[in-house]
Amino acid sequence: YPMVPGHEVVGEVLEIGSDVTKFAAGEIVGVGCLVGCCGSCRPCNTDREQYCPKKIWSYNDVYTDGNSTQGGFAGSIVVDQKFVVKIPDGMAAEQVAPLLCAGITVYSPLNHFGLTGSGLRGGVLGLGGVGHMGVKIAKAMGHHVTVISSSDKKKVEALEHLGADEYLVSSDAEGMLKAAESLDYIIDTVP
Secondary structure (H helix, E strand, C coil): CCCCCCCCEEEECCCCCCCCCCCCCCCEEEECCEEECCCCCHHHHCCCHHHCCCCEECCCCECCCCCECCCCCCCCCCCCHHHEEECCCCCCHHHHHHHHCHHHHHHHHHHHCCCCCCCCEEEEECCCHHHHHHHHHHHHCCCEEEEEECCCCCHHHHHHHCCCCEEEECCCHHHHHHHCCCCCEEEECCC
16 A cells, blocks of 8 residues: 556556566557566466466556555556567557457457457357457457347447447347357357
């Protein structure tokens, strides 16, 4: 304490450590919710650092040296280069930040389960922030996307604004039965 929050961080590299090879001062980068890990456990050795028992969150946590982590609202933060991504020139921070949380939340399982090729038929259950990102990412991968929601309230948004191909209301038993076994995967974004 005091705790400075903030994940989905976009900022400029101010300084690099002697072991940093991937970034240089002045580059615009992004950081998600982790800033460090042990680097030697099974999850770390299989690129699943989020399961590391010694992972270090971007805020409200403690670095290995005992100092408190301070999130994206701090003047600066210290991050292991493994958890930093270069931001392409021309992308605005407000475009990038949601990708560092909601974006990875839906991209990671698609990638992990080999569902990144075009032509797949996917369902996105729920159309909140993560669901929005799910539709956008799946469409960008060339997937036919069906949004499944509890009401018709977001149908226009899903189809006309986000580009979903179909929309199902989960309480419509006939529509759900008709859609049965028509999808290659479903991303559940309902908490």
